[in-house]
Amino acid sequence: MIRTPLRPLARILSARQKGENPDSIERENLRLRHEAIRDRSRLRSEGRLLILGLGFLAAFCTIGARMGLLAATEPMEPRNAAPGAEITAQRADITDRNGRILATNMQTYALYAQPKDMVDPVRVSKELAAIFPELDAATLERRLTDGRSFMWIRKVMSPEQMQKVHEIGDPGLLFGPREMRLYPNGTLAAHVLGGTSFGAEGVQSAEVIGTAGIEKALDARLRDTSQAGTPLQLSLDLTLQASIEELLGTGMNMLNAKGAAAILMDVHTGEILTLASLPAFDPNDRPNPLVKGDAGDSPLFNRAVQGVYELGSTFKIFTVANALQLGLVTPESEIDANAPMRVGRFTIKEFQNKNYGPKLSVENIIVKSSNVGTANLAMLVGAERQAAFMKNIGLFDPTPVELVEAPGAKPIVPKKWPDITVMTTAYGHGIAASPMHLAAAYATIANGGVKVTPTLLRGGVPQNGPRIMSEQVAHDAVRMLRGVVQHGTATLADVPGYMVAGKTGTAEKPNKAGGYDTDKVVNTFASMFPANDPKYVLVVTLDEPVETTGDTPRRTAGWTAVPVAAEIIRRVAPLLGVRPQVEPAPLDGLTAVSN
Amino acid sequence: MRPVLYVLSFIAVMGLAFWAYRENYATQHQLKEMGKLQDEIASLREALTLQRAEWAYLNRPGRLRDLATANFERLGLLPLEAAQFGAAAEVTYPVPSPAPEAVGEDVLPAITDPVEVSGEIEPAGSKVEGKEVP
Numbered sequence: 001m002i003r004t005p006l007r008p009l010a011r012i013l014s015a016r017q018k019g020e021n022p023d024s025i026e027r028e029n030l031r032l033r034h035e036a037i038r039d040r041s042r043l044r045s046e047g048r049l050l051i052l053g054l055g056f057l058a059a060f061c062t063i064g065a066r067m068g069l070l071a072a073t074e075p076m077e078p079r080n081a082a083p084g085a086e087i088t089a090q091r092a093d094i095t096d097r098n099g100r101i102l103a104t105n106m107q108t109y110a111l112y113a114q115p116k117d118m119v120d121p122v123r124v125s126k127e128l129a130a131i132f133p134e135l136d137a138a139t140l141e142r143r144l145t146d147g148r149s150f151m152w153i154r155k156v157m158s159p160e161q162m163q164k165v166h167e168i169g170d171p172g173l174l175f176g177p178r179e180m181r182l183y184p185n186g187t188l189a190a191h192v193l194g195g196t197s198f199g200a201e202g203v204q205s206a207e208v209i210g211t212a213g214i215e216k217a218l219d220a221r222l223r224d225t226s227q228a229g230t231p232l233q234l235s236l237d238l239t240l241q242a243s244i245e246e247l248l249g250t251g252m253n254m255l256n257a258k259g260a261a262a263i264l265m266d267v268h269t270g271e272i273l274t275l276a277s278l279p280a281f282d283p284n285d286r287p288n289p290l291v292k293g294d295a296g297d298s299p300l301f302n303r304a305v306q307g308v309y310e311l312g313s314t315f316k317i318f319t320v321a322n323a324l325q326l327g328l329v330t331p332e333s334e335i336d337a338n339a340p341m342r343v344g345r346f347t348i349k350e351f352q353n354k355n356y357g358p359k360l361s362v363e364n365i366i367v368k369s370s371n372v373g374t375a376n377l378a379m380l381v382g383a384e385r386q387a388a389f390m391k392n393i394g395l396f397d398p399t400p401v402e403l404v405e406a407p408g409a410k411p412i413v414p415k416k417w418p419d420i421t422v423m424t425t426a427y428g429h430g431i432a433a434s435p436m437h438l439a440a441a442y443a444t445i446a447n448g449g450v451k452v453t454p455t456l457l458r459g460g461v462p463q464n465g466p467r468i469m470s471e472q473v474a475h476d477a478v479r480m481l482r483g484v485v486q487h488g489t490a491t492l493a494d495v496p497g498y499m500v501a502g503k504t505g506t507a508e509k510p511n512k513a514g515g516y517d518t519d520k521v522v523n524t525f526a527s528m529f530p531a532n533d534p535k536y537v538l539v540v541t542l543d544e545p546v547e548t549t550g551d552t553p554r555r556t557a558g559w560t561a562v563p564v565a566a567e568i569i570r571r572v573a574p575l576l577g578v579r580p581q582v583e584p585a586p587l588d589g590l591t592a593v594s595n
Numbered sequence: 596m597r598p599v600l601y602v603l604s605f606i607a608v609m610g611l612a613f614w615a616y617r618e619n620y621a622t623q624h625q626l627k628e629m630g631k632l633q634d635e636i637a638s639l640r641e642a643l644t645l646q647r648a649e650w651a652y653l654n655r656p657g658r659l660r661d662l663a664t665a666n667f668e669r670l671g672l673l674p675l676e677a678a679q680f681g682a683a684a685e686v687t688y689p690v691p692s693p694a695p696e697a698v699g700e701d702v703l704p705a706i707t708d709p710v711e712v713s714g715e716i717e718p719a720g721s722k723v724e725g726k727e728v729p
Contacts, residue, residue, distance in 0.1 A: 101651035107641055184651035242656030243674075497677045571674050580677040 006030060090179055091208050092222045093231035094193065094215075096238040097273075097458045101231075103193055103215070103283075105208075106182045109162055109175040111154040112203065115144045118172025128153065131164045155198060155206075156180050176203045181215075187280040189241050191302040192234070192403065192456060195286035211286065212300070214456060216404040233458040235271035240264060243571050244274045248540070251564035252278055255545035261303035262568065263439040263539045267446040267528065268462045270453050272401070272439075273536070273576075277303040303541065305401060306409045308432045309522045311541075312505030312557075313489075314442075315428030316374045319381065320366055321445065321477045322389040325469040328380050331476050334359040337373035343420050348375050351506075351556070366480040367488035369504065371427045378426030383417035386426065392468050393441045394451065395433050402456045409434050428505055435524065439539040442526045445481075446534035449474035482531040489558045493527060493566040497580025498573050500566070501534070502527025504557035509544070520544050525561035529569060530581060538572075540565040 006029045012022045094103040118124060121144040129137035132154060143151060156178055157165070165173055181196040194213020198206045209223075210216035214234070222232060244262050252260040264274035281287050281299040290298045296307065323329045338357035341348040348371050350356060356370045365373035378386055390396060390413075398407045412432040414421045424430040436454060443452040444465075451465030469477075481501035485493045489504045505524040508516035523542045528534040545560040546553045554560070573580075663672040 100654075101647060104644060104648045104651070106645060106648055182648050184648055185655045186657065188656065238656060242660070246660070495677075570677070574675040574677055574679065579680050 004029060004033070006033075090205075090223070090225075090228065091181065091196075092224075092228050094222075095231045095233050096236045096241075097233065097271075098237065099231075099233070100238045101184060102189060102234065102236070102238070103181060103183050106180045108156045108158075108178050108180045110152070110178045110201075110206070111157060111162075111165060112174055112176060113144060113151045113153055114149060114172050114174060115147075115151065116149050116172070118144065119170055121145050121172075124168060124170050124173065127168045128165070131161055132157075152201075155201075174203075176205075178206055179208060181208055183283045185238065185242075186284070187282050188238065188245060189236055189275070190280045190283050191277045191300075191304070192236060192275050193283050194404065195283040197286075210404075212405070213283075213302075213403055217402050217406075234456050235266075235269075235273060235458045236275065236456070237273045240572055240575055241274045241276065243575065244568055245276045245278070245280070247568050247571060248276055248564065249278055251560075251567070252542065252545075255542060255547055255560050255564075257542040257545035257560070258297075259301075259303050259307075259543040260564075261307060261435050261539075261541045262565075263304050263435055263537075264568075264572065265439050265443050265452075265454060265537045267443040267452060267534055267537050269460055270440070270443065270455050270463050271458065271460065272454055272456050274572075275304050275436075275456070277301070277305075277307075302403070302405050303543065304435045305399070305403055306405050306434065307541070307543075308409055308412055308434050309524075309541070309543075310429055310432045310507040310510070311435075311438055311522070311524050311526075312428040312507035313369045313371075314438055314503045314505035314524050314526045315431070316366060316369065316426065317445065317477055317481060317503055318390060318393060318395075318441065319374050319378050319386065319426040320362055320480065321469050321473055322386065323362070323377050323381050324473045324476055325389075326381065326385065329362050329377070331361065331363045331480065333362050335362060335365060335373050336376050337365065337370045339370075339372040341372045341375060343375075343423060346420050348372055348423060363480050363483060366503065367483045369484070369489050374427045375423035378422050379419065381422075381426075383419075383422045386422055387417055389468075390425070390431070392451075392466070393444055394453075395431070395437055395441060399434065399436045399440060399454055401436060401454050406436070409436075411437060428507065435539045435541045438524065438526050439537050442528060442539065443537045444468055445474050445477050446528040446537055447474075478528065478531055478534060481528070485527075489556070490525060490527075490562045492558065492562045493525065493569070495529075495566050495569045495573070497582070498529045498569055498578065499531040499581065500527050500529045500569055501531040502538075502562075502565070504562060506555065506557045519546075519555070521555045523555070523557035523561040525557050525565045527565055527569070529573065530578065532581070535578065536573075536576065538565055538568060540568065 006026045007022065008025070008029075011025050015022045015025060091105055093101060093105070095101055113124075115121060122141055125135075125137050125140035125144055128140060129135045135153070140153075153173075154161075162175065165175075178198075183190075183193060192213055194215040194217075195211050196208050196215050197211050199209040200207045210219040214232075215222065218232065221227065244264060248260045248262050251257075260276075260278045262274060262276045263272060265272050279299040287299065289295070289300055295301060296303075301307070324331070329335070336358065337355075337360035339348070339350045339355040340353070350371055351369065356364070356368050356373065360368065360370055360373045362373075362377070364370070365377065381389075387396075395411055396413050398410050400406070411434070414425065414430055421430055440452055440454045443454070444450065447463070448471045449467055449469035450463065451468050452463055453465060478501050481503055482499065484490050484503055485500050490500075490502055493500045493502055503526055505526070507522050507524075508518055509520040509522060511517045511520075521544065523545055524539065526537070526539045528537045540561045542561050542564065546555055547559040548554075663670060666672075
């Protein structure tokens with residue numbers, strides 16, 4: 001580029017001759033030069049802006065086009081991915097501890113109608129009524145012809161029924177795929193499983209939601225899509241559950257009981273191996289809850305968890321364990337047991353107005369099941385410490401079992417603790433808890449005094465709860481309970497080889513008038529075996545049983561719940577793999593020696 | 596030299612285009628095949644679930660118990676009992692066959708491993724659920 005000089009000599013000279021200022025020429029040239037520079041740089045900047053604008057336009061166009069493409073195309077499954085842990089069912093299976101199926105899913109179809117497409121509603125309603133007996137032809141016809149455009153007919157149906165509906169051949173009848181919950185074992189463990197129903201329903205699928213039991217309590221886990229492939233493993237054992245339900249049912253029928261419950265629990269892990277409540281129901285066809293009358297009479301009622309009863313003398317061992325733990329007595333201490341005992345306007349009597357007094361050792365209070373002795377022991381302990389012990393062992397709060405019914409089954413606990421309440425609660429009256437509470441509390445004793453929390457999930461880890469009583473106290477308590485079976489109120493439970501220890505409980509049922517019915521009792525037998533190293537706790541409860549083989553009807557637990565429990569232990573202990581043991585005979589003080 | 600290079604590169608482009616064309620169709624075919632297989636896997640899984648349910652239904656304890664009762668004559672199945680537990684030491688091993696010269700003599704083989712019996716064992720022939728124990 002040729003640069004124009006700022007002071008061209010020719011113009012300067014001519015300007016000087018004319019007497020003008022030559023500096024103005026220089027300024028003029030400088031101005032022109034600056035203008036030229038400014039125009040050049042503006043042009044360059046404008047070019048850059050244009051390129052930048054074009055770049056942005058291209059970027060926006062690309063993004064816009066991609067978005068439009070994504071919005072306009074049909075969504076497609078990524079087919080080239082290898083099948084991993086995919087979802088086969090919308091709800092996880094439930095299995096027992098050995099992996100046997102308790103609940104699973106089955107593919108089935110729902111039937112719906114679109115009456116606008118229907119060729120002959122009259123014929124269709126007649127034929128449908130013939131296939132499904134619960135449908136009424138006239139009602140169906142009325143509903144199909146009243147101008148609606150959509151109508152559900154059946155939620156689920158069998159393949160045979162579906163084939164018959166196909167054979168009607170009407171274009172207005174349509175099928176929607178459904179996943180159905182199936183309980184292959186029928187009534188077995190019905191109260192644990194609970195049941196399911198359909199939630200939100202669409203044509204292509206329906207939500208399956210838990211309505212009771214563990215299905216509802218762990219609904220979120222069962223519906224979790226990330227865990228749909230892994231079955232929920234319970235601590236229940238199907239074989240044991242079946243055996244116990246069978247024996248309990250037989251016992252219940254023989255003793256004319258209204259209901260029965262049994263819980264078998266591992267004392268170290270707190271795993272519930274069996275939870276039975278009779279009468280049972282079929283979770284595949286869950287009955288409706290009772291609209292009137294006592295909910296406790298419905299088969300849906302879980303007696304083992306929801307049945308809050310006064311459990312009677314089974315509570316005595318807690319009073320004794322507490323007194324031993326506090327160091328107030330030893331198993332050999334003599335306690336006043338002179339019956340009847342008058343406390344204010346109340347009288348505490350023994351069974352059949354017996355008198356085991358005047359003095360009874362602590363061990364014999366349990367063996368003979370003395371109300372008066374326990375009451376006196378409770379007075380030694382005092383209200384505050386008695387309530388604290390019962391609370392610590394878990395008799396005041398709902399059990400943490402994984403059932404939706406469990407939090408609602410709150411024990412009935414006295415609000416105030418005057419002396420008479422301290423005495424009656426000591427032998428299990430005036431305080432009500434469920435058999436599950438009792439099983440957990442007995443498991444705590446059997447576990448060497450370390451608290452056991454019952455669970456329905458398979459974990460298999462020994463529990464490390466707070467210590468409720470010392471190992472020695474727990475050991476003494478088990479020994480006393482063994483005494484009850486050897487020569488006390490539960491001798492019928494002495495199953496050879498299994499060293500059963502336990503305590504009977506007979507409580508009269510409270511009636512509506514505020515008193516107690518003498519001919520309506522709840523009999524309980526809480527037991528553990530083998531006594532030298534307890535592994536399992538079994539609680540059997542019978543509602544209103546009566547034993548009629550003798551001259552007079554017998555209603556004590558020793559004649560009802562105990563033989564049933566003994567039969568259960570006899571059958572179940574070998575299944576649990578517990579080896580029968582030979583109990584060492586008590587040593588004689590003298591040995592005859594002859595030469 | 597240049598025309599040769601042009602021709603060679605043209606041939607290379609054509610070759611690659613043909614290869615890409617074939618690969619495209621092979622991939623689509625494989626995807627279709629995979630879709631089919633996945634559908635088959637899904638239906639097989641569904642069938643498996645159903646068969647598992649069926650197995651559980653047919654093996655439900657109540658049914659097995661009824662079958663055991665119905666076939667008692669043939670199978671003689673009874674609930675397991677405490678008396679049926681044994682120790683490994685109680686298993687009798689086959690006694691070595693007697694020496695040839697001893698054959699013919701009416702001599703019982705020596706008791707080499709005495710069986711220890713303890714506890715209460717119900718005698719054979721006792722009544723169990725109204726049925727005679729063999």
